[in-house]
Structures are given as C-alpha cells and as structure tokens.
Amino acid sequence: MNPRTVTLIDVARRVGLSRTTVSEALSGKGRVSDETRERVRAAADELGYVGNRLARQLRTRSIGAIGYHGPLEARDLEFYMRFAFGVAGEALTWGVDTVLMVGEDSLSSGRQLGGVIAVDPGVDDPVVTALIRAQVPVVAVGRYESSEGLRAAVTLEARHAELQKDLLERLGRKGCRRFELWGMSADITSAFVSDAQHVFEAWTSKGGPSGLSGATRTFAKNPTPESVQRAVREALDRGVDAIVCGVQGLATQAEQALAQVGDSAGRAGIAVASFASDPPLATGPVIDLSPREYGATAARLLSDAMAEPPVGAHVWFEGGRLVDPQGWGQRA
Amino acid sequence: MNPRTVTLIDVARRVGLSRTTVSEALSGKGRVSDETRERVRAAADELGYVGNRLARQLRTRSIGAIGYHGPLEARDLEFYMRFAFGVAGEALTWGVDTVLMVGEDSLSSGRQLGGVIAVDPGVDDPVVTALIRAQVPVVAVGRYESSEGLRAAVTLEARHAELQKDLLERLGRKGCRRFELWGMSADITSAFVSDAQHVFEAWTSKGGPSGLSGATRTFAKNPTPESVQRAVREALDRGVDAIVCGVQGLATQAEQALAQVGDSAGRAGIAVASFASDPPLATGPVIDLSPREYGATAARLLSDAMAEPPVGAHVWFEGGRLVDPQGWGQRA
C-alpha cells in the first residue's frame, strides 16, 4: 500500500543476520547477545521498521480488534462516546484496536473480532444475537435479554437501582413530593429503561415519605424544545415539584424549557434531576456513571473473557455516583 | 481463538478439491464450472466457513481499516459521535472497518491503517503530524495547520464563514445589537475556533447594522453551571442581547443558566445562538452541520485519496444549514 514497507527481512539484511534473530532481538524472546540486540534495534528504527500487524496476528492467531456496539436509538449521546473511548483506551494498553460497529451492517466483519462490547443492548438486539451465535465473546453492559435464552459471556451492570433510589430520596429530603419520570417511549428497549421505571414506581408508591405521587411521561426520540416546554408547563399546572429524567440530554432540555416558561416558576423550587449521567444540572442531582472508567472496566472484562471460555458471569460496576449542583443543599 | 476455525482447506477437503479451486469458486474469479462453484458454496456455508481477514489482507496487501481521530479536548461531544458513525457507516459500504484512535497511543497501530480521518485537528496535532510523516493518507476535516508545512492529503471544510455570517445577520435583523461570543479558551486549537472569532469580530466591527458592539468571553473546559450563570448575569448587566456560543453544548448551558438567573430576564428577549451545531435552542438560531453526512463525505474523500496519491486537495462540504427555533420569528 505504502511506497515501500520495511520488513523484517530488510532489517535482517541490513545487519547481516537471519530474520529469526532479528525477530527475537526485537521481541526480546530468544537467546541473543545484548550487543546484537542493540545493533538490531538501532537498524530497525533507522530503517523505520514497524512490524506488520496482520502478519503477526495471523501467525500468533491473536486478536486484531474488538468491537464497540451501542444502542441504535441513542448511540450518539455523549455518554456513549466517553464510554467508547474508555474501551478503546483500555484495549490499546494490550495492543488491540477498537472498531465502531454500525448495526447489522457490521456483522460480517464482526465475526472476525476477538470480542465485542455491547452497551445497553435492546431486547433481542440482532447484532448481539448474531455475535453470540457465532461464538464471539460479548460483554453486555446492561443486561442483554434474549427471548431465545442466549446469554452474553459477561454482563456488567452499574448499581442503577441503588443510585436511583438515593437520588429519589435526596429529592424527598429536599421536600419534593410530586414526582414525574420523563423517559423516551419504547424506542429504547434497553433494560435500564424499564428498570428505571420500576425503581421509580416502587419508590413513589411505597418507598418514600408520605404524601408522594409519581407519574410517568414519555417523549419521542428527539423531543423538540416546544414539546418539552409544553410538558414543563403541564407539569407546573399539576403542581409537580420534581422532574426526573431517564435519558441523557432530556434533563438539560427540561431546564432549558423552564427558562422559557419563565414566570418565576424556575425559582419556585421545581427540581430537575436525571437518572442517566447528564452533565451537571443546576436544579437537581444527577447520576454520574463515569463512562470512561465504565468502558475501561468493560474492556478489561472482555479481555478476561477472551482468555478463557466464559461462563455468563455477572459483574457490578461500582464507579457510579450522585452529583448535586453546588449550593443545592442550601435551598429548599 | 475460537473453538476451531474453519479454513479454506477444510472446505477443500470436504468437496475433494484443491484450495485454489475453492478460493476461486468462492471469490468468483478463476475458471470454475458452475456446478463445482455451487457445490463449494454449499459446503462452505454448511461448514460455516468465514474467510480469515488477516490472511486475506496480508496476501493482497489490502486495507483493513481506517482510523477516526477527533480533537482531544472535545472529542466526547455528540457532534463527533454522529460524525464518527457517519464515517464508519460509509466505510462499511466498501467493507472497511473504522477504528477509534485514542490520541498518540494509537500511533503504532495507526501506521497500519489505510487512512485516517482527523476531525478538527489542533495546530500541529501530534497524531496527524506523525501520520502524514508516515505517509498515511489523512483527510483533515477542518484545516490542519502545521508549523512545518505538512499538508493533509485532503482537507474538507464546511462553509463556516458564510453560515456564521448568516446567523449573525439573522440576529441583527431581529434587533440584537450587543453581541457576545462565548468560546472555550485556548484549549482547543482547532482552526474553526479562531475562524469563528475572526468572523465575529469582522462582522461586529463593520459588517452589521450600526450601533453594534461585540465582545468575547472564554470559558474553562467543562464550565460549571455556576460559572455560566455568573456569565449570564454579567451579560445581562452589560445589556447584552445576543449570546453566540462557539462550542457545542455551551449554548445549552447558557439557556439553562438563563432559567436560573430567572427574574424575567429570560423573557427580556436575550437570544442564545450557537455556531457549533448544538441541538436546537429555544431562543436563537443554531448552525446544523449534519454531522453524519459530513462524516460520510469525509470517508468518501478518504476512499478516493487512498486510490491515488493525493495532492492536498481542498473540498467544501455544503451540507451545513441554519436552524431557527420554531416561532422565533414572531418574537423580538
């Protein structure tokens, strides 16, 4: 492809040694005198030698790359980008590339991957399903649910339930009583969506202080500012004092809408919170999942899973935490 | 890696033919009778044969993958995620994977890539610099500026200047006079940042209606809600009536802050706009760069550039447009 690639043989010729010796000298593996090793190294980077990955991987039957697969309907979110870079950064430390999978189109090359990290897969996610069938090790981040009983090699989950309960309780302690959960319709079938719903319902129905009420509202995929404004207005009319968003980005839009609806409602103390790792809000707490670290953890698990045939393990990710806006404690 | 990989030889044995014939039958290249071809195909997918990419690519010296490289300080933005998927989707149509590059750590494997798409590279971006030196075809999206005079194979740019001028004029027609440009310090050295600055200064100093004033304000990398609120308050004090943000995400925060600062200022008609492809705002226009299409375009250019030694071409991306909030026209 390039003008001319420098191969091991070129280096060997340069120093008058066999390619065996050169290979061993560079990898530090065989029995090679220190002096020779040095000479080889010098020649190698004088010639600009860069070992050919393909050849190496072919010979050693080693992994070339792993795949990153996000939830189709929401994969653009900043959260997932951070996550993906967490994966890629970790994979690089063991010399492996991370390729972006684009839905089912990626399946043909997907079979060649050493493993795949699937974040928040939907129910019966076709990509995950096909990969598991093809015996590719898959780390599911968030549960993968299959109507055929297929299982991911490893499942990694954050402690959503605990964190969400904490968040709700915090709102409760600040005096919030009328809660509303805002989510994104059934577009996203990932497990965390329905889980969040359950946690919310359980808590508002019996877990929290007395006098609680909880309602749910769903939005279309990319809510327009107008639809969110309408929702905010309606929430105010109904006396809602805490809006809890279940999808990244929605909370920010909600606060934005509050600005527009204006009429001092913003300062009336209505709190906007988020279950889903938003950037910090101004009016309420947010769950921060440390996506980068989360991704790196997933990659590490995949690495383990590739080493030995896995058993469908389940692992908790402990890096999530609650973040309150500064000074939020003083109010209410 | 997997239980056992089915190779060409396995298929050959199965049908009692040589691997040459099998290879040719499957690729449809040599002289093989239709009947044999069919038999081979059947055997192949009965055995679940999937050609080994590494071997194929090694033999044919073909491209395995291209790389995606974003601007270090801002690569998490949703915009870039969309862009990256645009690249990956397009690359997939020609059977090529897209790998995520993680800064300089990716350089060793980067040399093995068929090409790289570098979005908004910083001045003397070390990754781009190294790649160009290593003769890897690079498509720079947004100008790559090098103090050593290096050039990307192809440069793709959106019509930032025109779009930004349009945006400012639109604000001007709505009656805005005191402008402020909000950017993110010198952390991001990508060309579009300083370009935006110039457009803004040029327009506010002589391009727009009379009575204009323009000022600039920069923020730290991840501005806290508090710092943005402070900025909003100060802007109000100074009588600013249009805040133009130069970085994705900042505008949203600004509108959020307006909600907090409250006191009917929000409705006072201050407009928040954005140069940088924010999600729609409620109070002002935004430049939408169609990141997915932008990425796909970049990938297509890379494909061309890999085919024939490129010449440092410059291409305009015409997919950008202005988006106004609904009903914004009526106010002001």
Place this chain on the structure above:
DNA sequence: CCGATATGCCGAATCGATTCGGCACGGTGG
C-alpha cells in the same frame, strides 16, 4: 585433554488465503 553444558545464531515450517503458470482432457478444423 575430554565430555558436558551454555551461548549465539539460523533453517524451515507455519498461520490462511490469493494467484500465476501450467497440466490434462475433450472438441474442432484442416
């Protein structure tokens, strides 16, 4: 001075696919 051990290096096979040149066979035309 001799057999044993250690050291430094190399030959050749291997990973899995692609590809060029060539072999054998059957048919055609003169």
Place this chain on the structure above:
DNA sequence: CCACCGTGCCGAATCGATTCGGCATATCGG
C-alpha cells in the same frame, strides 16, 4: 490423424512475522 484451443482444475510461491529444533563454538569441571 494431428495441431490447436478452451475448459476445469491444481501446485507452489507468496504476503510478513513467529518459533521450534538444531548446529556450531565457547566454557568449565575434573
């Protein structure tokens, strides 16, 4: 009947690196 050509298939080299077994030469104990 022979020269010639098209068809269907295969052998072997190749891509670039890794790795095992082995061959000299040097070193050492007795």
